[in-house]
Amino acid sequence: MEVLTPRSLAEALALKAERPDAVPIGGGTDVMVELNFDRARPDALLNLNEVGELKGWSREDGRVRLGAALTYADAMRPPLCDLLPALAEASRTVGSPQIRNRGTIGGNLGTASPAGDALPPLLVEGAEVEVASVRGSRRLPLSEFLLGPKRNALAADELVAAAVVTPSGQPQTFMKVGTRNAMVIAVCSLALVADRERGELRAAYGSAGPVPALVSAPLADREAFAERVAAAARPIDDLRGTAAYRRHALRVLTERALERCLA
Amino acid sequence: MGDGTVPRMHQRRATTTAPARPELELGRVVPAERRLDGVPKVTGQFAYASDLSAAGMLWGHTLRSPHAHARIRALDLSQALAQPGVHAVLTHEDVPGQKRYGLEFADQPVLAFDRVRYYGEPVALVAAEHPEQARRAAARIRVEYEPLEPVADAPRATELPPIHDHRWTHGHGYLDDPRPNVVRSLVIRHGDPDAGGDVSVAGVYELGMQDQAFLGPESGLAVPDGDGGVDIYVATQWLHVDRDQVAPCLGLRPEQVRLHLAGVGGSFGGREDLSMQIHAALLALRTNRPVKMVYSREESFVGHVHRHPARIEAEHRADRDGRLVCVRMRIVLDGGAYASSSAAVTSNAACFACGPYAVANALIEATSVYTNNPPCGAMRGFGAVQTCFAAEAQMDKLAAALAVDPIELRLRNALAPGDTLPTGQRVSGSLPVAEVIRRCAELPLPEPEELPRDAIRLPGGAGNTTRGEGVRRGVGFALGFKNLCFSEGFDDYCAARVRLFENAGGELVAEVHCAAAEVGQGVTNVIAQVARTELGTENVVLAPHTTATVDSAGSSSASRMTWMAAGAIRLACRAAREELERRGGALAGGEIGVERVYRHPRTWPLDPDTGQITGERAHVAFACAAMRVVVEVDAELGLTRVVWIGAAQDVGRALNPQAVEGQIEGGTAQGLGLALMEEISTRGGLIDNASFTDYLIPTALDVPPVESVLVEDPEPDAPYGVKGVGEPPTVVSTAAIASALRDATGRELARVPVRPDDVVGL
Amino acid sequence: MRIALVVNREPHEADVWEGESLLFALRERLGLPGSKNACEQGECGSCSVLLDGRLVCACLVLAVQADGHEVITVEGLGDGDQLHRVQEAFLEAGAVQCGFCTPGLVVATVDLLERVPQPSDDEIREALAGNLCRCTGYAKIFDAVRLAAGIQP
CATH class of the missing domain: 3.30.365.10 (Aldehyde oxidase/xanthine dehydrogenase, molybdopterin binding domain)
Known part of the structure; x- marks a missing residue:
């Protein structure tokens, strides 16, 4: 095994082009478990901790650019938590303080788990994913980036550079069901925005289908929305819960989220 | 403290009662000190079993079965031996002495031969310079398995082909049950088991497989002494019984094998059986180097026995006044692949099945079976946890059927010194059941909390799932007891x-x-x-x-x-x-x-045909506890927050009240885990949640404040009047929390851990 | 490969296997076994250390990622023989049983009190939710945190 530690984004992209098999590692909250549990032995790891360009967040033309190395702890701090309140709520549900200090938005995107907690809040805010390679960078909608359970649209030489969001400024929330009151992987989760400006309801569920997915409807369809979200989900029975429970819970969560956001 | 001013904890949560038996000569006991191992533990200097090292040390690793049941056709070590850094690769052929060991019955292979009987069973060992080299070498060991149909359904195990060729548990003074796969069956017949009452309630209850989940994984260091013997530094619950199992397998005399206690990172019953002791010693003796073994968390889940899952059919009959007339229970315990302490757990489940109540007539049938599920054995509460859950649910049902207050019903039936247990044993020592019930019932319940509140003080916690919607409060109560010390002539x-x-x-x-x-x-x-x-x-x-x-x-x-x-x-x-x-x-x-x-005072076996005592007592002494629980349940999502627990416990005499409280608080939390979240999930004998991501234990946001009342009624047979205090809270808290959940939801909730689906009614 | 890092204010070098965690390197290469190996997947907090001043699980940090960085472990909290006030409070409150979770909890508590000197009960619980304890049921750990913070019960 080999560890490559680039000091700049350009160097990281060059290394990734040269070694497309190198597995990127940032906060380590996913990759290290694979290593420690002897489930993966990649030939190379690409340590992104020293790449300054990936850290933090910035505003650009009314948009917010979240660096791939932005941690959940970062996302919970003002003023970012006021710009993206559902993302901040989701971040609070992630693991423990230790995990939130290390785990990153970019890691959540790269892992593309159906249970990725940052994904539903980014979906309802219409986030785009900025991916980069030595060939240049491109942005694609998050819904197109997520292809399947733990599968994303990155080419072998690409890295996640950022998530780019135009904050709606509209009432929003995030909720996550787990069988313990902290430190759980979602049985199912929901982010919702009641967008009065666009006259639209947008919800995204997690852990209730192969990828977190967006469901939207006109504001006027509020009454039928919970049913619509539950019907759109494609949950399965697994260790953490049953498909029937997940559908039921999504209905309840959507009703409650609507109450919160339309009160 | 840096500035030298440490404020004393001036408010104790616990209160104590004066000894009720002043005539007993108890003797003065000097006050307890701070923990003697406290300073090394808070500074990181305390040497746990996984912290040890020695010059020239190698790392041991275990290759384990990926099957729950399979025949071993062939083993090929050649590739593993050729790996870099490898010093030894061992199989059952390298076990110089006895090939099997066991706590009560030597039915478990040191390393599997012919067959593997559970997922994770040790098959081969590797010693190498670095743990990664040992893992890579183990991955190169080729084992040819022929998978066999696993016996996975415990209640049906007695009708399926036997997983052992030999009846290991026959001829030991228990009932020699002819059915296949029986570890032990015990029937307690007391009075007239057909006695009828005015009211009858019945139910079928189930408990999942709980793990001890101690934080310090199985670990140890074996050091050859250069003279054919070995020193083993290990985390265990009983050094001498380890030695007595290890030495015969190594083909050594007991004095050639010296066991030394390394720091123990929790045990809760899970370190009664051997884990890596023989394995590390085999590797050390073969390589003539110190060998360290440290299980991963995943390995720890297959490295020790678990709490027996149980299925319990219960019927309680009472007269119009609420006095128990007859209790009938049929208990099936899944013992898994090897016997471990299943025989004793079976006895405990049966002996404490009725709870601390005076019952004139009873029929208790308890059976533990061999299956290809993970082996089960000792865990805090040891059989009494399972039957307490069923019995207390039954008492709540009976109270409802009679329209009597559940606490009043328990008081009417409370067992007292001088009463006779279903085994015929008279309670000769201290057992202040009524006092414990009353003291617990007196604890004032906390007032309902106002809304709005932060999410972490609502069901669902950090998940932010409710701001009060769907939340209902429930109050529950439970009572339980169990034995102190070993029993049935195992003196x-x-x-x-x-x-x-x-x-x-x-x-x-x-x-x-x-x-x-x-x-x-x-x-x-x-x-x-x-x-x-x-x-x-x-x-x-x-x-x-x-x-x-x-x-x-x-x-x-x-x-x-x-x-x-x-x-x-x-x-x-x-x-x-x-x-x-x-x-x-x-x-x-x-x-x-x-x-x-x-x-301690002598005990006698139970009669194998009647389950009755064959001498003065089968159990040395008893301790009881009562708990009152307040929960909030989000009835729409099925999520729970335990708000408060009040506990009264019969502690004999508390030598160290702070430590006693610590046992009550910790024991309660483990029972909470079983009630709400903890279960080893198996499919066809394979574990699918062997990690702390998937097997959940309570966090700081899940355990409520516990208000403890220490009821001091000294035990006449014990030095200074002491009683053991670790188990009663675990026996009771699962039952008490389930009772509160039923109160909040109106649902039967006959299985723990209670899943959100069960609360919602899906 | 060789890494250089500052641990408990002292410079250290170690030869590590590339796939090794910082936890393994601390415990097995640098002779600092105080950080504990309970789950190795970031679920229990027993290996909590401060990495460049931030509370992290050492099991989820690749040892190589700590190259050039600064780590404080439980061994680095006291001042010589003088215990840190958090360590003192854990002893006084009876917050230690088997003690395997204790180093991680002590480090997490030090981190909490550094950020929030007078935490509420809810803040204590949330801050320590990533540190599993199997023995105590947490009550006496919360007592210890309040004691260390000088909060009267």
């Missing part, structure tokens, strides 16, 4: 040795040797406290816990160690003091060394 003992000498300053020093395993419960403090009391000196030094210098202390289990260690230390100290007095009160440069053995 063990505890040895202690005291050496008195003078230090350089001419002061008298007592060096105390006792092999009692400090597993976190604080027995080390008990030993020192008793020695300081009996010798009247503060100069007490505890010698290392080892098989090399002192006889057995018995096991840190069965709520026995405080009782037994206190008894042994007291005897040894008194003998040393008498000797000192005989010498005129001075050592004059000499020294005194005495070793004494303490035994």
Whole structure:
């Protein structure tokens, strides 16, 4: 095994082009478990901790650019938590303080788990994913980036550079069901925005289908929305819960989220 | 504290009652000190079993079965042996002595031969320079398996082909049940089992498989002594019983195998059976190098036995006044692939099935079975947890059927000293059941909290799922009891040795040797406290816990160690003091060394046909506890927040009240885990949640404040009137939390852990 | 490969296997076994250390990622023989049983009190939710945190 530690984004992209098999590692909250549990032995790891360009967040033309190395702890701090309140709520549900200090938005995107907690809040805010390679960078909608359970649209030489969001400024929330009151992987989760400006309801569920997915409807369809979200989900029975429970819970969560956001 | 000002904790949560038996000669006991191992534990200096190292040390690794049931066709080690850094690869052929071991029955292979019977069963061992080299080599061992149909459904196991060719548990004085796969079956017939009442309630209850989930994984270091013997430094609950199992498998005499207690990161029953002891010793003796083994968390889930899953059919019959007339229960315990302590767990489940109630008639049938599920054995509460869950649900049902207050119903039936248990044993010692019920019921319930509140003080916690919607409050109550010390004629003992000498300053020093395993419960403090009391000196030094210098202390289990260690230390100290007095009160440069053995009152086996006692008692003594629980349940999502628990416990006499409270709080939390979240999930015998991501144990946001009342009613047969305190809270809290959930939801909730689906009614 | 890092204010170097965690390197290469190996997947907090001043699980940090960085472990909290006030409070409150979770909890508590000197009960619980304890049921750990913070019960 080999560890490559680039000091700049350009160097990281060059290394990734040269070694497309190198597995990127940032906060380590996913990759290290694979290593420690002897489930993966990649030939190379690409340590992104020293790449300054990936850290933090910035505003650009009314948009917010979240660096791939932005941690959940970062996302919970003002003023970012006021710009993206559902993302901040989701971040609070992630693991423990230790995990939130290390785990990153970019890691959540790269892992593309159906249970990725940052994904539903980014979906309802219409986030785009900025991916980069030595060939240049491109942005694609998050819904197109997520292809399947733990599968994303990155080419072998690409890295996640950022998530780019135009904050709606509209009432929003995030909720996550787990069988313990902290430190759980979602049985199912929901982010919702009641967008009065666009006259639209947008919800995204997690852990209730192969990828977190967006469901939207006109504001006027509020009454039928919970049913619509539950019907759109494609949950399965697994260790953490049953498909029937997940559908039921999504209905309840959507009703409650609507109450919160339309009160 | 940096500035030297440490405020005392001036408010105790717990209260105590004065001894109810002033006539007992209890003797003064000096106050407890702070934990003797406390400073090394808070500074990171305490050497746990996984922290040990030695010059030239190798790392051991275990290759385990990926099947729950399979025949081993062939083993090929050649590729593994060729891997870099590898010093040894061993299989069953390399076990020089007995090929099998076991706590009660030697039915478990040191390394599998012919067949594997559970997922994770050890098949081969590797020693290498680095753990990664050992893992890579193990991955190159080729094992040809022929998968066999697993016996996975415990209630049907007695109709399926036997998983063992030999009846290991027959001929040991139990009922030799002819059905296949029976570990032990025990029927207790008491009075007229067909006696009818005015009211009858029935239910079928189930409990999932709970894991001890101690934080310190199985680990240890084996060091060859250069003379054919070996020293093993390990985290265990009973050094001598480990030695007595290890030595025959190594083909060595007991004195050639010395077990030394390394720091124990929790045990809760899960370290009663061997894990890596023989394996590390085999590798060390083969390579002539020290060998360290440290299980991963995933490995730990298959590295020790678990709490038996159970299915319990219960029927309770009572008269119009709510007095129990007859209790009938049929209990099936899934023992998994090997016997471990299933036979004793079966007895406990049966003996405590009725709860601490006076019952004139009973029919209790308990069966533990072999299956290809993970082996089950000892865990805190040991059989009493399972039946308490069923019995207390039944008592709540009975109260509802009779329209009687559930606490009042329990008081009407409360067992008392002088009463007879279903086994025919008379309660001869202390058992203040009614007092415990009353003291618990007196605790004021917390007022409902106002809304809005932060999400973490609502069901669902950090998940932010409710702001009060769907939330209902429920209050529950449960009562339970269990035995203290080993039972049914398995009368063990505890040895202690005291050496008195003078230090350089001419002061008298007592060096105390006792092999009692400090597993976190604080027995080390008990030993020192008793020695300081009996010798009247503060100069007490505890010698290392080892098989090399002192006889057995018995096991840190069965709520026995405080009782037994206190008894042994007291005897040894008194003998040393008498000797000192005989010498005129001075050592004059000499020294005194005495070793004494303490035994608790004798017990007798149960009659294999009737389940009745065959002598004065089958169990030494008993302890009970009651709990009142307030929960909030989000009835729409099925999520729970336990708000508050009030506990009253029969503690005999609390030598160290802070440590007793700690046992109650910790024991309660483990019962909470079983009630709400903890279950090893298996499919066809394969575990699919062997990690702390998937097997959840309670966090700081899940455990409520516990208000403890220590009811002190000294045990006449125990030194200073003490009782073991570790298990009763775990026995009761699962049942009490389930009771509160039923109150909040109106649902039967007959299975734990209670899943959100069950609460919602899907 | 060789890494250089500052641990408990002292410079250290170690030869590590590339796939090794910082936890393994601390415990097995640098002779600092105080950080504990309970789950190795970031679920229990027993290996909590401060990495460049931030509370992290050492099991989820690749040892190589700590190259050039600064780590404080439980062994680095006290001042010589003088215990840190958090360590003192854990002893006084009876917050230690088997003690395997204790180093991680002590480090997490030090981190909490550094950020929030007078935490509420809810803040204590949330801050320690990533540190599993199997023995105590947490009550006496919360007592210890309040004691260390000088909060009267």
